[in-house]
Amino acid sequence: MFTPRSIRHCRACGAPTVYAVPVDDNRERATCTACGTIHYENPVNVVGTVPAWGEKVLLCRRNIEPRHGLWTLPAGFMELGETTAEGALRETVEEAGANVEMQELFSVLSVVRVGQVHLFFRARLRDTNFDPGPETIEAQLFAEHEIPWEQIAFRTVKETLQRYFEDFRRGSFGVHVADIG
């Protein structure tokens, strides 16, 4: 969850922090009043896939908040120790239990309001045996005309799906960089 200026205590020593502009910097950072440690707050990455089976893509119905009950592409926060593609594959396994072959990067969407960057890769489903994890109510394949557009959980997922089907119809996939207000 994105809560800027939420660092009230130092992670190193526990003393109170103040927001001040460090020397050689031009932004306020939480700075420890005791040991001087500077705490940076930066955007985080959400990584996921567009898992495709012929003309259909796999969506997951969310079993968790936010947007419980709505549909999403498999995606989640990138973790330390993995590449963007490894994180996207991990989330696809965790949320959909899907067996995919990773393909090219497809979308890079900055969501400034919440301090996130969403990166989706195309992926090819190897079969249609899905085994959704606890975060997912059900996983289901949808052709373009079947997509529940009004029940898509996130703007970045909707924009990625729209661009995906446009490119699919054209028969050529690009990399889409956009800004989600």
Added chain:
Amino acid sequence: MFTPRSIRHCRACGAPTVYAVPVDDNRERATCTACGTIHYENPVNVVGTVPAWGEKVLLCRRNIEPRHGLWTLPAGFMELGETTAEGALRETVEEAGANVEMQELFSVLSVVRVGQVHLFFRARLRDTNFDPGPETIEAQLFAEHEIPWEQIAFRTVKETLQRYFEDFRRGSFGVHVADIG
């Protein structure tokens, strides 16, 4: 700087944390022993540009550690409140004082060892008047055969430059996703 498992105190209340796997999670996270706040640690993004002037690109000689005195493309940590492209443009202005028109995303390089993702955009220099900031000793244009390959500050910059000139020679630019060991 990347220091995993460095959260010893809670940012909310200052009490000590322990690393433990939260309910509904599968990784150890710093968890507050008093208020229960969970502290996530995730990769951060470095954003920059490949500023081009004809067949040449602009490099900056670093006036800061690490890699003081070595050459880099203008780049730095993405901040809250900006898109990937806005961050890349900001760094190009801050480090090189260059006047550029932003172009397409060019490289997305996961640097797992340090918990970073580096994103470089191509950019077109509008003129050759550079005004480097305090982080830069000098900014200079280099054709491919002039690049000081042995004095490049970072692997991601070297890989981006190599791919850039390959694509430049071919006359067609792609988006390059790679993993830097």
